Amino acid sequence: MIQKPKGTMDLYGVDASIYKYIESYTDNYMKLYNYEYIKTPTFEDTSLFYRGVGEGTDIVNKETYDFVDKGNRNMTLRPEFTAGVVRSYIENKLYTDNIKKFYYFGSAFRYERPQSGRFREFTQMGVEVFGVKNPYLDSEVISLAYNYLNGLGITDLKVKLNSLGDEITRKTYSEKVKEYLKVDYDNLCDTCKERLEKNPLRILDCKYDGEREYVKNAPKILDYLTEDSISYFEKVKEGLDILGVPYEEDSSLVRGLDYYSDTVFEIVSNLEELGKANTLCGGGRYDSLVKKLDGPDTPGLGFAIGIERIIAVLKELEVFIPKEELDIFVMDLCNDPLVYQVVDDLRGSGFSCEVDYSSKSMKGKWKLVDKYNPAYIVIIGEDEVKGAFVTLKDNTTKEETKVKISELLDYLDMNL
Numbered sequence: 001m002i003q004k005p006k007g008t009m010d011l012y013g014v015d016a017s018i019y020k021y022i023e024s025y026t027d028n029y030m031k032l033y034n035y036e037y038i039k040t041p042t043f044e045d046t047s048l049f050y051r052g053v054g055e056g057t058d059i060v061n062k063e064t065y066d067f068v069d070k071g072n073r074n075m076t077l078r079p080e081f082t083a084g085v086v087r088s089y090i091e092n093k094l095y096t097d098n099i100k101k102f103y104y105f106g107s108a109f110r111y112e113r114p115q116s117g118r119f120r121e122f123t124q125m126g127v128e129v130f131g132v133k134n135p136y137l138d139s140e141v142i143s144l145a146y147n148y149l150n151g152l153g154i155t156d157l158k159v160k161l162n163s164l165g166d167e168i169t170r171k172t173y174s175e176k177v178k179e180y181l182k183v184d185y186d187n188l189c190d191t192c193k194e195r196l197e198k199n200p201l202r203i204l205d206c207k208y209d210g211e212r213e214y215v216k217n218a219p220k221i222l223d224y225l226t227e228d229s230i231s232y233f234e235k236v237k238e239g240l241d242i243l244g245v246p247y248e249e250d251s252s253l254v255r256g257l258d259y260y261s262d263t264v265f266e267i268v269s270n271l272e273e274l275g276k277a278n279t280l281c282g283g284g285r286y287d288s289l290v291k292k293l294d295g296p297d298t299p300g301l302g303f304a305i306g307i308e309r310i311i312a313v314l315k316e317l318e319v320f321i322p323k324e325e326l327d328i329f330v331m332d333l334c335n336d337p338l339v340y341q342v343v344d345d346l347r348g349s350g351f352s353c354e355v356d357y358s359s360k361s362m363k364g365k366w367k368l369v370d371k372y373n374p375a376y377i378v379i380i381g382e383d384e385v386k387g388a389f390v391t392l393k394d395n396t397t398k399e400e401t402k403v404k405i406s407e408l409l410d411y412l413d414m415n416l
């Protein structure tokens with residue numbers, strides 16, 4: 001039997017209902033902040049991710065799904081959305097507006113070792129904002145993510161905050177880290193040995209080396225921030241205080257992608273059951289990425305949230321997700337074409353409607369009523385067909401009424 005690929009999942013039943021609920025919650029929520037929806041391709045030119053996410057990162061080095069298409073082009077399934085959204089922003093010249101605020105919702109792919117909360121195909125909801133560099137915007141974007149999770153019923157959260165400073169900061173700091181880690185060269189993993197010269201910061205979040213005490217005790221970037229970066233960071237924190245978002249400074253937070261500058265953050269759930277996959281959200285500012293990808297010099301920032309992790313938390317917390325109710329179940333007792341006409345008219349007038357096509361026994365039909373739990377049951381048998389009426393049963397009060405077919409839609413309009 002063919003099975004689903006390793007690290008992927010089928011969503012059905014409760015999980016699928018939660019997924020759809022989160023998707024529509026996202027659309028409604030993003031209206032509050034006036035963000036517009038953007039959809040970019042699931043695969044892009046491989047070089048976009050090399051240049052965007054960064055050659056030294058695990059995501060690009062080890063985790064991309066690459067393929068050569070029939071036209072001999074190197075393509076990659078997106079491991080994240082930011083690079084693709086930036087490409088689209090540049091290609092479609094969306095920078096003519098002073099500020100652009102996008103959100104997205106869809107699949108991303110990373111060839112990771114599958115484990116709880118870590119998949120090879122997963123869903124991200126995220127935002128990207130272009131055109132403005134203002135610390136209060138950073139605070140607003142962080143609070144947007146925090147309130148989004150709160151609104152879903154996830155409240156036991158920790159916001160981890162750090163600053164990677166400006167270019168001067170990162171240059172000075174990279175040198176310091178390089179000097180420090182050189183002493184430990186022999187103990188570094190093979191990938192990190194290569195990283196030491198070109199991209200020492202990546203060693204700090206290496207899945208292997210980043211966990212070692214020596215690496216954890218490396219110099220901290222906050223000690224090397226320039227005056228400008230310090231005052232920017234102070235304002236971001238002030239903004240978070242004003243917005244009532246609790247946060248913790250975490251000087252070891254460097255994030256796993258190369259494009260960040262100044263503000264970086266993650267939102268972590270305190271639920272023990274999530275184990276290591278407890279980071280629900282990650283993001284930050286990327287002021288040189290648009291330029292790096294051949295666009296105009298435009299600041300940007302954003303974040304992404306892992307939807308499968310949110311589903312796991314909601315299930316763990318037993319958060320109640322409202323179920324879509326079925327308006328009407330039509331019980332066909334006579335197999336007359338009129339039944340299907342009635343069903344079609346009901347759906348055409350906007351009532352959600354189910355009809356039983358199988359010739360189940362009466363017991364079987366009432367079992368279906370229990371399963372679907374509709375507001376009303378429309379019963380149509382031979383008497384009803386002859387008299388052009390239906391028997392309408394209110395599933396809450398259990399009262400039955402006879403309603404002429406010509407008056408059924410009006411009756412339901414008034415009562416549902």
Ligand code: HAM
Nearest residue numbers: 080082118119122279280281282283284302303304306
């Ligand atoms: P990221 O930290 O790589 O950031 O991913 C964001 C979130 O996606 C993670 O916090 C996690 O919830 C979820 N996630 C990542 N990998 C997996 C996986 N293998 N399985 C399940 N969930 C996963 C980014 O992707 C950046 N593009 C965020 C960003 C947007 N920064 C600026 N703008």
